[in-house]
Amino acid sequence: MFQLQNQSTRHLTTAHLAQTMTLLSLTAEELHQKIESELASNPALEMVEERRCPSCNRLLQSSEPCPICSRPKTLESTDPIVFISPREDFVSGSPIPQEDLPEDNIGAATEDLPTYVLRQIAPELDPGDRALAAYLLTHLDEDGLLQVSLIEVAQYHHVLVSRVESIKRLIQHAEPIGVGSATPEEAMLIQLEVLAAENIPVPPLAVQAIEKGMSLLSRHQYSELAHILKTSPKNVQEIANFIGNNLNPFPARSHWGDSRESAKSEEQVFHRPDIVINHLNEDPLGPLVVEIIMPISGTLRINPMFRQATKEIHEEKVDDWKNALERASLFVKCLQQRNHTMERLMMRIAGLQKEFILHGEGDLKPVTRAQLAKELEVHESTISRAVSNKAIQLPNGRIVPFAKFFDRSLHIRTALQVIIAAETKPYSDTELAELLAGMDYHVARRTVAKYRAMEGILPAHLRHKTVNRS
DNA sequence: CTATGGCACGGATT
DNA sequence: AATCCGTGCCATAG
Numbered sequence: 001m002f003q004l005q006n007q008s009t010r011h012l013t014t015a016h017l018a019q020t021m022t023l024l025s026l027t028a029e030e031l032h033q034k035i036e037s038e039l040a041s042n043p044a045l046e047m048v049e050e051r052r053c054p055s056c057n058r059l060l061q062s063s064e065p066c067p068i069c070s071r072p073k074t075l076e077s078t079d080p081i082v083f084i085s086p087r088e089d090f091v092s093g094s095p096i097p098q099e100d101l102p103e104d105n106i107g108a109a110t111e112d113l114p115t116y117v118l119r120q121i122a123p124e125l126d127p128g129d130r131a132l133a134a135y136l137l138t139h140l141d142e143d144g145l146l147q148v149s150l151i152e153v154a155q156y157h158h159v160l161v162s163r164v165e166s167i168k169r170l171i172q173h174a175e176p177i178g179v180g181s182a183t184p185e186e187a188m189l190i191q192l193e194v195l196a197a198e199n200i201p202v203p204p205l206a207v208q209a210i211e212k213g214m215s216l217l218s219r220h221q222y223s224e225l226a227h228i229l230k231t232s233p234k235n236v237q238e239i240a241n242f243i244g245n246n247l248n249p250f251p252a253r254s255h256w257g258d259s260r261e262s263a264k265s266e267e268q269v270f271h272r273p274d275i276v277i278n279h280l281n282e283d284p285l286g287p288l289v290v291e292i293i294m295p296i297s298g299t300l301r302i303n304p305m306f307r308q309a310t311k312e313i314h315e316e317k318v319d320d321w322k323n324a325l326e327r328a329s330l331f332v333k334c335l336q337q338r339n340h341t342m343e344r345l346m347m348r349i350a351g352l353q354k355e356f357i358l359h360g361e362g363d364l365k366p367v368t369r370a371q372l373a374k375e376l377e378v379h380e381s382t383i384s385r386a387v388s389n390k391a392i393q394l395p396n397g398r399i400v401p402f403a404k405f406f407d408r409s410l411h412i413r414t415a416l417q418v419i420i421a422a423e424t425k426p427y428s429d430t431e432l433a434e435l436l437a438g439m440d441y442h443v444a445r446r447t448v449a450k451y452r453a454m455e456g457i458l459p460a461h462l463r464h465k466t467v468n469r470s
Numbered sequence: 471c472t473a474t475g476g477c478a479c480g481g482a483t484t
Numbered sequence: 485a486a487t488c489c490g491t492g493c494c495a496t497a498g
Binding site for chain 2: 369383428
């Protein structure tokens with residue numbers, strides 16, 4: 001691309017590298033914050049107004065031509081297009097049910113969960129209880145569950161437990177419903193209650209199922225549960241489906257995509273992608289377009305007026321200004337560096353994992369960060385930082401952690417799922433291991449068991465051939 | 471006796 | 485240096 005002049009490079013380089021590293025590891029949201037604050041604190045920086053591509057109306061970064069429209073026609077449709085995509089909203093316009101639930105505590109810009117809930121319940125809240133409610137709300141964990149015991153709160157604030165309880169109830173009925181519960185079970189029960197109040201048919205045994213058999217439920221031990229509830233496994237299956245589709249054990253997490261994974265071993269949930277992969281013009285046959293989100297609506301650069309003015313001001317201020325200029329230029333340089341690295345990384349990833357992006361988990365190729373680092377000629381930690389804490393939105397609308405691209409066993413696990421989904425008689429772990437070996441996936445029996453657990457699949461003896469799914 | 475889950479160790483990855 | 489992951493060994497349940 002383009003380099004800036006290197007005048008006093010030597011000692012700058014370390015600072016440069018350090019800052020580029022930091023920027024790399026930032027999430028889109030965090031980057032947004034960072035840029036805002038830098039912009040506010042340094043007068044030498046300015047944001048020039050947004051530029052849009054005349055033909056596709058896409059926001060553009062810097063003065064380069066639109067990466068999509070100016071794409072040479074000679075490119076094969078197999079080549080992914082990777083580019084930096086500035087967006088103010090940095091939420092894609094795709095059909096993902098986004099709820100206004102920032103779960104990260106970094107959001108000074110957006111409304112956070114506590115205030116969001118507080119606002120809702122304010123009308124019904126006795127003003128005197130406001131502080132109490134606020135206290136409760138600030139003690140939610142990232143899943144929206146209450147982490148302190150009511151009794152402690154009551155003692156701490158010198159009020160009756162019953163009063164705290166009633167406030168808690170108020171909170172629980174606010175959006176997202178169930179927030180402020182002490183346990184996932186409790187949250188789900190509240191959600192059931194609300195559903196019932198809205199005349200939505202709720203399976204009769206759902207309440208008991210959650211109360212008595214949550215652990216069984218989450219482990220898919222339906223036959224066991226059926227026994228306890230004195231009903232048929234089929235019925236339990238239905239209840240489980242209902243619960244999976246309509247309830248959310250962690251109120252603060254939005255539940256898009258397949259909710260049946262809710263019981264699966266913890267899959268981290270993001271609401272905002274840092275990178276969006278799509279097909280060109282939504283055309284499934286078109287080449288892949290990889291957008292690296294830049295959470296700004298224009299181009300960041302050094303204010304030329306400022307530079308100009310540096311020459312004409314009073315002596316004693318010159319140093320300050322020079323300093324500001326220096327910082328500003330370092331910052332934009334680092335930002336460019338970051339973007340460049342991101343581009344290269346995504347280019348490679350998109351090529352490597354295209355099958356995975358297109359067809360799903362079975363086609364993931366096991367790639368390690370170290371390998372990639374070697375190919376791109378960067379330090380391993382660079383890749384690690386670039387990957388961690390970031391989320392990617394796939395063409396099918398799902399948002400997955402970037403780290404998933406480096407999962408070494410995902411393809412085997414999906415193969416395992418496929419085998420089990422198609423089995424007629426429940427295979428034992430040993431048999432499964434053999435079957436997998438036949439597919440060139442050589443893993444030990446013990447490992448099969450672990451994979452099963454990860455996928456939330458029952459052991460053979462508890463597994464009937466009732467495993468079907470919508 | 472067979473099938474699984476738990477603990478812990480060693481090597482690979484980050 | 486810290487962490488993750490695959491495995492082997494052993495205890496336990498059926």
